[in-house]
Amino acid sequence: MKIALLGTNFGQAHAAVYAAREDVDVDVVMIGRDAAKTAQVAGQFGFTAATDLDAAFADDSVDLVDVCLPIALHTPMALRALAAGKHVLTELPMAASLEEGRRLVAASESSDRHVFVDMFERFIPANQALDDAVRDGTYGRLEELTCWSAMAPLWPGASLGAKVLPMEGMHSDLDLITRALGMPHEVHVTSVERNADAGAVEAVMAFDGALARSSVSSLRPMPWGGRGGWTAAFTDGVLESVSTMGYDGKPTTSLTACTGEGVHEVELPPADQYAAMIEHVLAVLRGEADNRITPAGALDALQLTLRVDQQVNAGW
Incomplete structure:
Protein backbone atom coordinates (compact mmCIF):
# COMPACT_ATOMS: atom_id res chain seq x y z
CA MET A 1 0.00 0.00 0.00
CA ASP A 118 -12.90 10.48 7.97
CA MET A 119 -15.91 10.10 10.27
CA PHE A 120 -13.47 9.19 13.04
CA GLU A 121 -15.97 9.68 15.87
CA ARG A 122 -17.83 6.57 14.70
CA PHE A 123 -14.85 4.56 15.94
CA ILE A 124 -14.92 5.98 19.49
CA PRO A 125 -16.11 3.11 21.73
CA ALA A 126 -18.47 5.33 23.75
CA ASN A 127 -20.14 6.52 20.55
CA GLN A 128 -20.42 2.95 19.34
CA ALA A 129 -22.11 2.12 22.66
CA LEU A 130 -24.65 4.88 21.99
CA ASP A 131 -25.28 3.57 18.48
CA ASP A 132 -25.86 0.09 19.92
CA ALA A 133 -28.20 1.36 22.65
CA VAL A 134 -30.32 3.27 20.13
CA ARG A 135 -30.45 0.34 17.72
CA ASP A 136 -31.18 -2.31 20.36
CA GLY A 137 -33.50 -0.22 22.58
CA THR A 138 -31.33 -1.10 25.57
CA TYR A 139 -32.64 1.84 27.61
CA GLY A 140 -35.88 2.38 25.74
CA ARG A 141 -36.50 5.16 23.22
CA LEU A 142 -34.06 8.06 22.90
CA GLU A 143 -35.76 11.32 23.88
CA GLU A 144 -32.90 13.79 24.37
CA LEU A 145 -29.31 13.94 23.17
CA THR A 146 -26.94 16.74 24.21
CA CYS A 147 -23.44 16.95 22.70
CA TRP A 148 -20.80 19.47 23.75
CA SER A 149 -17.17 20.27 23.16
CA ALA A 150 -15.00 23.09 24.45
CA MET A 151 -11.43 23.65 23.43
CA ALA A 152 -8.41 25.89 23.66
CA PRO A 153 -6.65 27.09 20.48
CA LEU A 154 -4.84 23.74 20.12
CA TRP A 155 -4.06 24.09 16.41
CA PRO A 156 -1.69 27.03 15.84
CA GLY A 157 -2.75 29.21 12.94
CA ALA A 158 -6.23 27.67 12.69
CA SER A 159 -9.23 29.92 13.26
CA LEU A 160 -11.94 28.64 15.60
CA GLY A 161 -14.20 31.68 15.44
CA ALA A 162 -17.98 31.33 15.43
CA LYS A 163 -18.17 31.71 11.66
CA VAL A 164 -16.15 28.53 11.06
CA LEU A 165 -17.12 26.47 14.11
CA PRO A 166 -20.08 24.65 12.51
CA MET A 167 -17.92 23.19 9.74
CA GLU A 168 -14.70 22.88 11.74
CA GLY A 169 -16.04 21.87 15.15
CA MET A 170 -19.65 20.62 15.12
CA HIS A 171 -19.72 18.20 12.22
CA SER A 172 -18.81 15.06 14.17
CA ASP A 173 -21.42 15.70 16.86
CA LEU A 174 -24.05 16.40 14.22
CA ASP A 175 -23.17 13.05 12.63
CA LEU A 176 -23.75 11.38 16.01
CA ILE A 177 -27.12 13.14 16.26
CA THR A 178 -28.32 12.27 12.75
CA ARG A 179 -27.32 8.63 13.22
CA ALA A 180 -29.31 8.47 16.45
CA LEU A 181 -32.37 10.53 15.53
CA GLY A 182 -32.37 11.21 11.79
CA MET A 183 -32.86 14.68 10.34
CA PRO A 184 -34.55 17.35 12.50
CA HIS A 185 -37.61 19.29 11.38
CA GLU A 186 -36.50 22.41 13.27
CA VAL A 187 -33.05 23.89 13.94
CA HIS A 188 -32.45 26.96 16.13
CA VAL A 189 -28.94 28.39 16.37
CA THR A 190 -27.28 30.98 18.60
CA SER A 191 -23.66 32.13 18.58
CA VAL A 192 -21.19 34.52 20.19
CA GLU A 193 -17.82 35.69 18.95
CA ARG A 194 -14.94 37.00 21.05
CA ASN A 195 -12.93 37.75 17.93
CA ALA A 196 -12.35 36.24 14.48
CA ASP A 197 -10.58 33.22 16.01
CA ALA A 198 -12.62 32.42 19.13
CA GLY A 199 -16.34 31.95 19.66
CA ALA A 200 -19.14 29.59 20.56
CA VAL A 201 -22.14 28.12 18.74
CA GLU A 202 -25.15 26.21 20.03
CA ALA A 203 -27.80 24.46 17.93
CA VAL A 204 -31.08 23.07 19.29
CA MET A 205 -32.85 20.57 17.05
CA ALA A 206 -36.41 19.24 17.20
CA PHE A 207 -37.45 15.76 16.11
CA ASP A 208 -40.72 13.87 16.47
CA GLY A 209 -40.78 13.03 20.18
CA ALA A 210 -37.17 14.04 20.80
CA LEU A 211 -34.76 16.94 20.88
CA ALA A 212 -31.02 17.33 20.54
CA ARG A 213 -28.43 20.01 21.25
CA SER A 214 -24.94 20.56 19.94
CA SER A 215 -22.71 23.10 21.63
CA VAL A 216 -19.14 23.92 20.63
CA SER A 217 -16.84 26.58 22.07
CA SER A 218 -13.29 27.76 21.52
CA LEU A 219 -13.46 30.21 24.44
CA ARG A 220 -10.97 28.36 26.64
CA PRO A 221 -7.36 29.04 27.78
CA MET A 222 -4.60 26.74 26.59
CA PRO A 223 -4.32 24.72 29.87
CA TRP A 224 -7.93 23.62 29.35
CA GLY A 225 -6.96 21.54 26.33
CA GLY A 226 -9.97 19.91 24.75
CA ARG A 227 -12.95 18.45 26.55
CA GLY A 228 -16.31 17.18 25.43
CA GLY A 229 -18.96 14.56 25.68
CA TRP A 230 -22.63 13.81 25.38
CA THR A 231 -25.66 12.89 27.50
CA ALA A 232 -28.36 10.64 26.05
CA ALA A 233 -31.66 10.45 27.93
CA PHE A 234 -33.84 7.45 27.08
CA THR A 235 -37.26 6.50 28.44
CA ASP A 236 -35.63 3.95 30.78
CA GLY A 237 -32.20 5.35 31.53
CA VAL A 238 -29.35 7.71 30.73
CA LEU A 239 -25.95 7.22 29.10
CA GLU A 240 -23.29 9.87 29.59
CA SER A 241 -19.84 10.10 28.01
CA VAL A 242 -17.10 12.55 29.05
CA SER A 243 -13.71 12.86 27.36
CA THR A 244 -10.58 14.97 27.36
CA MET A 245 -8.41 15.32 24.28
CA GLY A 246 -5.23 17.03 23.15
CA TYR A 247 -3.69 17.76 19.76
CA ASP A 248 -2.81 14.08 19.29
CA GLY A 249 -6.51 13.27 19.07
CA LYS A 250 -6.27 10.52 21.69
CA PRO A 251 -9.06 10.98 24.24
CA THR A 252 -9.47 9.72 27.76
CA THR A 253 -13.13 8.75 27.91
CA SER A 254 -15.56 7.50 30.53
CA LEU A 255 -19.07 6.16 29.98
CA THR A 256 -21.71 6.05 32.72
CA ALA A 257 -25.11 4.37 32.66
CA CYS A 258 -27.90 5.43 35.01
CA THR A 259 -31.16 3.49 35.36
CA GLY A 260 -33.74 2.99 38.07
CA GLU A 261 -31.47 0.35 39.54
CA GLY A 262 -28.56 2.75 40.06
CA VAL A 263 -25.45 4.16 38.39
CA HIS A 264 -22.51 2.20 37.04
CA GLU A 265 -19.46 2.76 34.86
CA VAL A 266 -19.54 1.03 31.48
CA GLU A 267 -16.23 -0.60 30.64
CA LEU A 268 -14.82 0.59 27.33
CA PRO A 269 -12.11 -1.07 25.26
CA PRO A 270 -9.00 1.05 24.71
CA ALA A 271 -9.07 2.72 21.31
CA ASP A 272 -7.42 5.40 19.24
CA GLN A 273 -10.18 6.55 16.91
CA TYR A 274 -7.81 7.73 14.16
CA ALA A 275 -5.91 4.46 14.19
CA ALA A 276 -9.19 2.54 14.18
CA MET A 277 -10.51 4.61 11.27
CA ILE A 278 -7.37 4.03 9.19
CA GLU A 279 -7.36 0.34 10.12
CA HIS A 280 -10.92 0.19 8.76
CA VAL A 281 -9.85 1.90 5.53
CA LEU A 282 -7.02 -0.58 5.00
CA ALA A 283 -9.23 -3.55 5.91
CA VAL A 284 -11.74 -2.48 3.26
CA LEU A 285 -8.97 -2.13 0.68
CA ARG A 286 -7.76 -5.62 1.59
CA GLY A 287 -11.29 -6.93 0.99
CA GLU A 288 -11.82 -7.79 4.66
CA ALA A 289 -14.63 -5.34 5.51
CA ASP A 290 -17.42 -3.26 4.00
CA ASN A 291 -16.98 0.51 3.88
CA ARG A 292 -18.74 2.10 6.91
CA ILE A 293 -17.68 5.67 6.12
CA THR A 294 -18.93 6.23 2.59
CA PRO A 295 -19.88 9.67 1.24
CA ALA A 296 -23.52 8.56 1.07
CA GLY A 297 -23.43 7.69 4.77
CA ALA A 298 -22.01 11.12 5.63
CA LEU A 299 -24.49 13.17 3.58
CA ASP A 300 -27.10 13.73 6.33
CA ALA A 301 -24.47 15.07 8.72
CA LEU A 302 -23.14 17.37 5.98
CA GLN A 303 -26.61 18.70 5.22
CA LEU A 304 -27.32 19.44 8.88
CA THR A 305 -23.89 21.02 9.37
CA LEU A 306 -24.44 23.32 6.39
CA ARG A 307 -27.86 24.27 7.79
CA VAL A 308 -26.28 25.32 11.10
CA ASP A 309 -23.43 27.07 9.27
CA GLN A 310 -25.90 29.06 7.18
CA GLN A 311 -27.79 30.27 10.26
CA VAL A 312 -24.58 31.27 12.04
CA ASN A 313 -23.18 33.21 9.13
CA ALA A 314 -26.50 34.83 8.23
CA GLY A 315 -26.36 36.59 11.59
CA TRP A 316 -22.98 38.27 10.97
Whole structure:
Protein backbone atom coordinates (compact mmCIF):
# COMPACT_ATOMS: atom_id res chain seq x y z
CA MET A 1 0.00 0.00 0.00
CA LYS A 2 1.45 3.31 -1.09
CA ILE A 3 -0.19 6.49 0.15
CA ALA A 4 -0.03 10.10 -1.01
CA LEU A 5 -0.82 12.23 2.04
CA LEU A 6 -1.89 15.76 1.07
CA GLY A 7 -1.39 18.38 3.78
CA THR A 8 1.08 18.95 6.60
CA ASN A 9 -1.13 20.43 9.30
CA PHE A 10 -3.87 18.04 10.41
CA GLY A 11 -2.25 15.52 8.10
CA GLN A 12 0.18 14.92 10.96
CA ALA A 13 -2.53 13.00 12.85
CA HIS A 14 -2.87 10.58 9.93
CA ALA A 15 0.90 10.49 9.40
CA ALA A 16 1.48 9.32 12.97
CA VAL A 17 -0.88 6.38 12.43
CA TYR A 18 0.70 5.35 9.14
CA ALA A 19 4.20 5.60 10.62
CA ALA A 20 3.28 3.23 13.44
CA ARG A 21 2.06 0.48 11.10
CA GLU A 22 4.23 -2.25 9.63
CA ASP A 23 1.87 -3.16 6.77
CA VAL A 24 1.95 0.27 5.11
CA ASP A 25 4.78 1.28 2.78
CA VAL A 26 6.92 3.57 4.94
CA ASP A 27 7.74 5.60 1.82
CA VAL A 28 4.49 7.53 2.21
CA VAL A 29 4.62 10.66 0.08
CA MET A 30 3.69 13.71 2.16
CA ILE A 31 2.81 16.66 -0.06
CA GLY A 32 2.66 20.29 1.05
CA ARG A 33 3.09 23.78 -0.40
CA ASP A 34 6.00 24.86 1.82
CA ALA A 35 9.05 22.80 0.90
CA ALA A 36 10.90 23.41 4.17
CA LYS A 37 7.91 22.66 6.38
CA THR A 38 6.96 19.59 4.35
CA ALA A 39 10.48 18.21 4.58
CA GLN A 40 10.58 18.84 8.33
CA VAL A 41 7.19 17.21 9.01
CA ALA A 42 7.73 14.28 6.64
CA GLY A 43 11.15 13.68 8.17
CA GLN A 44 9.62 13.23 11.60
CA PHE A 45 7.77 10.18 10.30
CA GLY A 46 10.37 8.85 7.88
CA PHE A 47 8.29 9.77 4.83
CA THR A 48 9.23 11.20 1.47
CA ALA A 49 8.48 14.92 1.09
CA ALA A 50 7.17 16.54 -2.09
CA THR A 51 5.58 19.79 -3.22
CA ASP A 52 4.29 18.60 -6.60
CA LEU A 53 0.58 17.95 -6.05
CA ASP A 54 0.18 16.55 -9.55
CA ALA A 55 2.50 13.68 -8.67
CA ALA A 56 -0.06 12.26 -6.23
CA PHE A 57 -2.43 11.63 -9.12
CA ALA A 58 0.06 10.82 -11.89
CA ASP A 59 2.08 8.21 -9.97
CA ASP A 60 0.69 4.78 -10.89
CA SER A 61 2.20 3.27 -7.74
CA VAL A 62 0.01 5.39 -5.44
CA ASP A 63 -2.98 3.35 -4.24
CA LEU A 64 -4.63 5.79 -1.81
CA VAL A 65 -4.80 9.58 -1.79
CA ASP A 66 -5.39 10.92 1.74
CA VAL A 67 -6.79 14.47 1.60
CA CYS A 68 -5.99 16.56 4.71
CA LEU A 69 -6.39 19.98 3.08
CA PRO A 70 -8.78 22.91 3.74
CA ILE A 71 -12.48 22.06 3.39
CA ALA A 72 -12.88 23.83 0.04
CA LEU A 73 -10.40 21.36 -1.47
CA HIS A 74 -11.88 18.14 -0.10
CA THR A 75 -14.31 17.36 -2.91
CA PRO A 76 -12.14 18.66 -5.78
CA MET A 77 -9.19 16.54 -4.63
CA ALA A 78 -11.37 13.50 -4.01
CA LEU A 79 -12.90 13.76 -7.48
CA ARG A 80 -9.47 14.19 -9.02
CA ALA A 81 -8.22 11.09 -7.18
CA LEU A 82 -11.16 9.04 -8.46
CA ALA A 83 -10.56 10.25 -12.00
CA ALA A 84 -6.95 9.10 -11.67
CA GLY A 85 -8.06 5.65 -10.55
CA LYS A 86 -7.07 6.06 -6.89
CA HIS A 87 -8.88 5.17 -3.71
CA VAL A 88 -9.40 8.27 -1.58
CA LEU A 89 -9.71 9.14 2.10
CA THR A 90 -10.89 12.69 2.70
CA GLU A 91 -11.02 14.68 5.89
CA LEU A 92 -14.38 15.93 7.09
CA PRO A 93 -16.60 17.60 6.17
CA MET A 94 -16.33 15.91 2.81
CA ALA A 95 -17.59 18.98 0.94
CA ALA A 96 -18.09 22.72 1.29
CA SER A 97 -21.64 22.58 -0.09
CA LEU A 98 -24.49 20.10 -0.39
CA GLU A 99 -24.17 20.22 -4.18
CA GLU A 100 -20.51 19.20 -3.92
CA GLY A 101 -21.37 16.47 -1.44
CA ARG A 102 -23.98 14.99 -3.75
CA ARG A 103 -21.51 15.15 -6.63
CA LEU A 104 -18.99 13.16 -4.58
CA VAL A 105 -21.64 10.61 -3.60
CA ALA A 106 -22.57 10.10 -7.24
CA ALA A 107 -18.93 9.83 -8.35
CA SER A 108 -18.07 7.34 -5.63
CA GLU A 109 -21.08 5.15 -6.36
CA SER A 110 -20.26 5.01 -10.06
CA SER A 111 -16.58 4.21 -9.48
CA ASP A 112 -14.84 0.92 -8.76
CA ARG A 113 -12.58 2.81 -6.32
CA HIS A 114 -13.41 3.29 -2.63
CA VAL A 115 -14.08 6.71 -1.15
CA PHE A 116 -13.77 7.10 2.64
CA VAL A 117 -14.83 10.10 4.71
CA ASP A 118 -12.90 10.48 7.97
CA MET A 119 -15.91 10.10 10.27
CA PHE A 120 -13.47 9.19 13.04
CA GLU A 121 -15.97 9.68 15.87
CA ARG A 122 -17.83 6.57 14.70
CA PHE A 123 -14.85 4.56 15.94
CA ILE A 124 -14.92 5.98 19.49
CA PRO A 125 -16.11 3.11 21.73
CA ALA A 126 -18.47 5.33 23.75
CA ASN A 127 -20.14 6.52 20.55
CA GLN A 128 -20.42 2.95 19.34
CA ALA A 129 -22.11 2.12 22.66
CA LEU A 130 -24.65 4.88 21.99
CA ASP A 131 -25.28 3.57 18.48
CA ASP A 132 -25.86 0.09 19.92
CA ALA A 133 -28.20 1.36 22.65
CA VAL A 134 -30.32 3.27 20.13
CA ARG A 135 -30.45 0.34 17.72
CA ASP A 136 -31.18 -2.31 20.36
CA GLY A 137 -33.50 -0.22 22.58
CA THR A 138 -31.33 -1.10 25.57
CA TYR A 139 -32.64 1.84 27.61
CA GLY A 140 -35.88 2.38 25.74
CA ARG A 141 -36.50 5.16 23.22
CA LEU A 142 -34.06 8.06 22.90
CA GLU A 143 -35.76 11.32 23.88
CA GLU A 144 -32.90 13.79 24.37
CA LEU A 145 -29.31 13.94 23.17
CA THR A 146 -26.94 16.74 24.21
CA CYS A 147 -23.44 16.95 22.70
CA TRP A 148 -20.80 19.47 23.75
CA SER A 149 -17.17 20.27 23.16
CA ALA A 150 -15.00 23.09 24.45
CA MET A 151 -11.43 23.65 23.43
CA ALA A 152 -8.41 25.89 23.66
CA PRO A 153 -6.65 27.09 20.48
CA LEU A 154 -4.84 23.74 20.12
CA TRP A 155 -4.06 24.09 16.41
CA PRO A 156 -1.69 27.03 15.84
CA GLY A 157 -2.75 29.21 12.94
CA ALA A 158 -6.23 27.67 12.69
CA SER A 159 -9.23 29.92 13.26
CA LEU A 160 -11.94 28.64 15.60
CA GLY A 161 -14.20 31.68 15.44
CA ALA A 162 -17.98 31.33 15.43
CA LYS A 163 -18.17 31.71 11.66
CA VAL A 164 -16.15 28.53 11.06
CA LEU A 165 -17.12 26.47 14.11
CA PRO A 166 -20.08 24.65 12.51
CA MET A 167 -17.92 23.19 9.74
CA GLU A 168 -14.70 22.88 11.74
CA GLY A 169 -16.04 21.87 15.15
CA MET A 170 -19.65 20.62 15.12
CA HIS A 171 -19.72 18.20 12.22
CA SER A 172 -18.81 15.06 14.17
CA ASP A 173 -21.42 15.70 16.86
CA LEU A 174 -24.05 16.40 14.22
CA ASP A 175 -23.17 13.05 12.63
CA LEU A 176 -23.75 11.38 16.01
CA ILE A 177 -27.12 13.14 16.26
CA THR A 178 -28.32 12.27 12.75
CA ARG A 179 -27.32 8.63 13.22
CA ALA A 180 -29.31 8.47 16.45
CA LEU A 181 -32.37 10.53 15.53
CA GLY A 182 -32.37 11.21 11.79
CA MET A 183 -32.86 14.68 10.34
CA PRO A 184 -34.55 17.35 12.50
CA HIS A 185 -37.61 19.29 11.38
CA GLU A 186 -36.50 22.41 13.27
CA VAL A 187 -33.05 23.89 13.94
CA HIS A 188 -32.45 26.96 16.13
CA VAL A 189 -28.94 28.39 16.37
CA THR A 190 -27.28 30.98 18.60
CA SER A 191 -23.66 32.13 18.58
CA VAL A 192 -21.19 34.52 20.19
CA GLU A 193 -17.82 35.69 18.95
CA ARG A 194 -14.94 37.00 21.05
CA ASN A 195 -12.93 37.75 17.93
CA ALA A 196 -12.35 36.24 14.48
CA ASP A 197 -10.58 33.22 16.01
CA ALA A 198 -12.62 32.42 19.13
CA GLY A 199 -16.34 31.95 19.66
CA ALA A 200 -19.14 29.59 20.56
CA VAL A 201 -22.14 28.12 18.74
CA GLU A 202 -25.15 26.21 20.03
CA ALA A 203 -27.80 24.46 17.93
CA VAL A 204 -31.08 23.07 19.29
CA MET A 205 -32.85 20.57 17.05
CA ALA A 206 -36.41 19.24 17.20
CA PHE A 207 -37.45 15.76 16.11
CA ASP A 208 -40.72 13.87 16.47
CA GLY A 209 -40.78 13.03 20.18
CA ALA A 210 -37.17 14.04 20.80
CA LEU A 211 -34.76 16.94 20.88
CA ALA A 212 -31.02 17.33 20.54
CA ARG A 213 -28.43 20.01 21.25
CA SER A 214 -24.94 20.56 19.94
CA SER A 215 -22.71 23.10 21.63
CA VAL A 216 -19.14 23.92 20.63
CA SER A 217 -16.84 26.58 22.07
CA SER A 218 -13.29 27.76 21.52
CA LEU A 219 -13.46 30.21 24.44
CA ARG A 220 -10.97 28.36 26.64
CA PRO A 221 -7.36 29.04 27.78
CA MET A 222 -4.60 26.74 26.59
CA PRO A 223 -4.32 24.72 29.87
CA TRP A 224 -7.93 23.62 29.35
CA GLY A 225 -6.96 21.54 26.33
CA GLY A 226 -9.97 19.91 24.75
CA ARG A 227 -12.95 18.45 26.55
CA GLY A 228 -16.31 17.18 25.43
CA GLY A 229 -18.96 14.56 25.68
CA TRP A 230 -22.63 13.81 25.38
CA THR A 231 -25.66 12.89 27.50
CA ALA A 232 -28.36 10.64 26.05
CA ALA A 233 -31.66 10.45 27.93
CA PHE A 234 -33.84 7.45 27.08
CA THR A 235 -37.26 6.50 28.44
CA ASP A 236 -35.63 3.95 30.78
CA GLY A 237 -32.20 5.35 31.53
CA VAL A 238 -29.35 7.71 30.73
CA LEU A 239 -25.95 7.22 29.10
CA GLU A 240 -23.29 9.87 29.59
CA SER A 241 -19.84 10.10 28.01
CA VAL A 242 -17.10 12.55 29.05
CA SER A 243 -13.71 12.86 27.36
CA THR A 244 -10.58 14.97 27.36
CA MET A 245 -8.41 15.32 24.28
CA GLY A 246 -5.23 17.03 23.15
CA TYR A 247 -3.69 17.76 19.76
CA ASP A 248 -2.81 14.08 19.29
CA GLY A 249 -6.51 13.27 19.07
CA LYS A 250 -6.27 10.52 21.69
CA PRO A 251 -9.06 10.98 24.24
CA THR A 252 -9.47 9.72 27.76
CA THR A 253 -13.13 8.75 27.91
CA SER A 254 -15.56 7.50 30.53
CA LEU A 255 -19.07 6.16 29.98
CA THR A 256 -21.71 6.05 32.72
CA ALA A 257 -25.11 4.37 32.66
CA CYS A 258 -27.90 5.43 35.01
CA THR A 259 -31.16 3.49 35.36
CA GLY A 260 -33.74 2.99 38.07
CA GLU A 261 -31.47 0.35 39.54
CA GLY A 262 -28.56 2.75 40.06
CA VAL A 263 -25.45 4.16 38.39
CA HIS A 264 -22.51 2.20 37.04
CA GLU A 265 -19.46 2.76 34.86
CA VAL A 266 -19.54 1.03 31.48
CA GLU A 267 -16.23 -0.60 30.64
CA LEU A 268 -14.82 0.59 27.33
CA PRO A 269 -12.11 -1.07 25.26
CA PRO A 270 -9.00 1.05 24.71
CA ALA A 271 -9.07 2.72 21.31
CA ASP A 272 -7.42 5.40 19.24
CA GLN A 273 -10.18 6.55 16.91
CA TYR A 274 -7.81 7.73 14.16
CA ALA A 275 -5.91 4.46 14.19
CA ALA A 276 -9.19 2.54 14.18
CA MET A 277 -10.51 4.61 11.27
CA ILE A 278 -7.37 4.03 9.19
CA GLU A 279 -7.36 0.34 10.12
CA HIS A 280 -10.92 0.19 8.76
CA VAL A 281 -9.85 1.90 5.53
CA LEU A 282 -7.02 -0.58 5.00
CA ALA A 283 -9.23 -3.55 5.91
CA VAL A 284 -11.74 -2.48 3.26
CA LEU A 285 -8.97 -2.13 0.68
CA ARG A 286 -7.76 -5.62 1.59
CA GLY A 287 -11.29 -6.93 0.99
CA GLU A 288 -11.82 -7.79 4.66
CA ALA A 289 -14.63 -5.34 5.51
CA ASP A 290 -17.42 -3.26 4.00
CA ASN A 291 -16.98 0.51 3.88
CA ARG A 292 -18.74 2.10 6.91
CA ILE A 293 -17.68 5.67 6.12
CA THR A 294 -18.93 6.23 2.59
CA PRO A 295 -19.88 9.67 1.24
CA ALA A 296 -23.52 8.56 1.07
CA GLY A 297 -23.43 7.69 4.77
CA ALA A 298 -22.01 11.12 5.63
CA LEU A 299 -24.49 13.17 3.58
CA ASP A 300 -27.10 13.73 6.33
CA ALA A 301 -24.47 15.07 8.72
CA LEU A 302 -23.14 17.37 5.98
CA GLN A 303 -26.61 18.70 5.22
CA LEU A 304 -27.32 19.44 8.88
CA THR A 305 -23.89 21.02 9.37
CA LEU A 306 -24.44 23.32 6.39
CA ARG A 307 -27.86 24.27 7.79
CA VAL A 308 -26.28 25.32 11.10
CA ASP A 309 -23.43 27.07 9.27
CA GLN A 310 -25.90 29.06 7.18
CA GLN A 311 -27.79 30.27 10.26
CA VAL A 312 -24.58 31.27 12.04
CA ASN A 313 -23.18 33.21 9.13
CA ALA A 314 -26.50 34.83 8.23
CA GLY A 315 -26.36 36.59 11.59
CA TRP A 316 -22.98 38.27 10.97
